[in-house]
Amino acid sequence: MSLKELIDHCKKGDRKAQEQLYRKYSNILFGICLKYSRNKTEAEDNLHDSFMTIFDKVGQFRSEGSFEGWMKRITVNTVLHKYRKEEHLNVVSENREEEVEIDSGYADIGLQALLQYIQELPNKYRLTFNMYVLDGYSHKEVSEKLGTSTGTSKSNLARARMILKEKIETGQTKAIIGLLIFHLKDMI
Numbered sequence: 092m093s094l095k096e097l098i099d100h101c102k103k104g105d106r107k108a109q110e111q112l113y114r115k116y117s118n119i120l121f122g123i124c125l126k127y128s129r130n131k132t133e134a135e136d137n138l139h140d141s142f143m144t145i146f147d148k149v150g151q152f153r154s155e156g157s158f159e160g161w162m163k164r165i166t167v168n169t170v171l172h173k174y175r176k177e178e179h180l181n182v183v184s185e186n187r188e189e190e191v192e193i194d195s196g197y198a199d200i201g202l203q204a205l206l207q208y209i210q211e212l213p214n215k216y217r218l219t220f221n222m223y224v225l226d227g228y229s230h231k232e233v234s235e236k237l238g239t240s241t242g243t244s245k246s247n248l249a250r251a252r253m254i255l256k257e258k259i260e261t262g263q264t265k266a267i268i269g270l271l272i273f274h275l276k277d278m279i
Contacts, residue, residue, distance in 0.1 A: 124138045209221070
């Protein structure tokens with residue numbers, strides 16, 4: 092079945108077509124959910140909520156642009172709406188902190204460790220970081236989506252970068268200490 096036929100069947104509420112659509116795109120959308128969520132369980136919940144919204148609104152898709160892009164946008168908006176609704180995005184301050192650059196010497200950090208560090212960020216920092224750094228939104232767009240000011244977006248990004256830098260430095264220090272202990276055991 093072609094994508095157009097699959098979409099048409101989903102618009103009619105065909106459960107088998109919805110299942111096919113889910114199987115075809117769940118991994119891609121789960122990656123987005125995982126990026127915006129605190130852990131795998133929350134990402135799974137966000138994926139479920141996103142597909143419920145997609146199936147509910149598939150009739151609104153007008154075949155203008157990419158269907159995958161449309162679903163990705165719905166997924167991001169569903170996750171952001173959930174956080175706004177749960178009021179996890181309360182503003183701490185409007186003060187703009189100096190931007191923190193993460194040293195390129197940290198490039199050898201594992202992707203899994205970096206994803207874990209990002210997931211551990213408080214919601215407002217994680218969402219701002221993901222939207223600005225990973226998805227390319229401007230501070231104005233981030234602030235509009237999250238219902239904050241652009242100053243808050245900039246401050247949240249700076250704080251997220253600072254926290255990530257600290258986590259990376261701590262993680263590398265622990266790894267170095269672990270290696271030293273491992274090698275010292277061999278010497279003794």
